[in-house]
Amino acid sequence: MSRWLKVSLLLVLSLLLGFGGCAAEQTAPPAPKPTVNRALYGQHVTLTGTSNTQDLGGIRTKTGQTLRAHRLIRSDQLSDLTQADGRRLTQKYQVRAIADLRSTAEIKDNPDVHVPHVTYHQDSVVTDNYNVRTTQQFYQGLVTDRVALRGYSAFFDQLLQRKTGATVFHCTYGKDRTGVGAVLVLSALGVSRKTILQNYLYSN
Template structure:
């Protein structure tokens, strides 16, 4: 069985969605759907690894400013598509420490901010357009793998993964486990990053509040995704109606998606 975590040296949270079973007994194909963090720092070794798969589509869910600041390093085998979920990064994954510190002075601000972000990810027009176009590209990629990513590979990417796996018929429990896997595979990186940040700041209660808020921003929480699911259920009844009524995926398209990505 292939490894779920890809062997990428200069990137974080590169994972394969292959191997997940669906409710009808089929399985998601390996090396077809790759959810990842930023491709901006990939070197030649990593690009060669992705080209050998081969990755043929790179779907970038980041905002325009993020793309301009740190553009993707695109495998030579892939076509690049920019599909911004937000016009600007609302997840704070790309914002400076100074920008975030101004917003994160109150206890719980990080957690509350992410609840708002997830609610908006399933309701705003730019997200609807991005996710619909994402499915269009998945349907038009008969050969090779698709990478879809944001900056940290956890929020916009996590929502995209939820929608893709839901469309393929993967059980909700499996999808939630995949979502939370981000915390496991990025644990060392996040711990080192937060420890270094705290060491550079004065030891005050305000510092502790800021660090706790940054921890909430840098990780995933089941409450975040369930907030999005709740918004979907409130407006459309369930995710299948969201896919068919809001994203306008036809039954034929859903069948085609499953035929291509399941075995």
Template sequence: MTNDSALATLPNLRDLGGHRAADGAAVRRGLVYRADALARVDDGDFAALSRLGLRQVLDLRTAHERTAEPDRVPDGAEYAVLDVQGNHSTGGDLERLLTDPGAAAEALGGGGAAAFMLEVNRVLVTEPDANAAYSELVRRAATGPTAAVFHCTAGKDRTGWGAALLLTLLGVDREVVFEDYLASNPRMDRLRGAMRRRAERHGVDGDLLEPIIQVREEYLAEAFAEVERAYGTFDAYVSKGLKLAPDLITTLRERMLEG
């Protein structure tokens, strides 16, 4: 499966490999994948997913999301919860905004939707639940059995920061990291339509949701800016926020880089 291919019922599944680090080394394919939730995968796409030989499924979603839509986990794969939002308010707010017209209008109107997304990206960098989950994601990518897939619901925000973190640790240029992040947009037409229909059934103006059901360059930029505000440098974020030892990062690079 290449970064250009997509499964109809798992459209944001893609290999983290194939990118090239600044020193010319390539990120190995077939080791770590990013995806949207594995809950609605049809049988044909599930068979294709199973052929990847997955041995870890790493779920970044909240307890509510996991209960409402449990993953379909391929045989032989360990399932692990790495809840990056825990009880933080941004984890539960989206559900309310999709179903409460008054709350949606108040929170998302007048630029509120974009502001909400910027806050989500700051939280992913600084909240203890997020730091613990992303630290475990890196550890499992470096030392756990492969192939592995990590995902949230749409595979764009929580998963997007996880991918940006891993690619940055592997030495991939920031420009390429942003390209990988923005590649979610054309893959989300199905989800975008489903979210709008669900919101509109509850009387919520679907147009209010557009900033939430997209990825935008400024969202990921805000996460990197929060790294600098909170920790000073990306390396300090890794060592002090994620509490990852240099030896583990070396192990990650040895596993995932070639050439």
């Protein structure tokens, strides 16, 4: 069995609940119709210091299963988080880890705000000079460059080790590098290509 297949199976077991969702969702009264389709986009996380943060919980796989809420959260950079934002992330969303996909230089210029009791991981998927590339070269590099393969592999390994609580993964704007990370994870979890594409475009 290939390493990536093992990763896929482990992620399915650790991050999915099955067809019914969690017990709270089964017994709760019907909620008002959401303005955003959670099966495609998850749920927006409202924070003062970010503008593009989404809990991917609620996204459906091709077999009808759903991702758990408060396990996978994608975001733009966290350098402007307020103390209230930090409390909201750790208390409501149970965030226990942050995976930063930015370059070393970006992290140095705009470091993430320290959130108490949260483990920080630098999982850079680009080098400091990535912005000299064309758009096509940039996207090709996210799936072929050694630094990208190393960064995304580390991110997957961290997800497998995280048995409880949520992981926030992010870059600067929460679109490209974070989007590719979401593509990889959602693909491993069996989400349809159509849903993945819609989710990716939604982050723009």
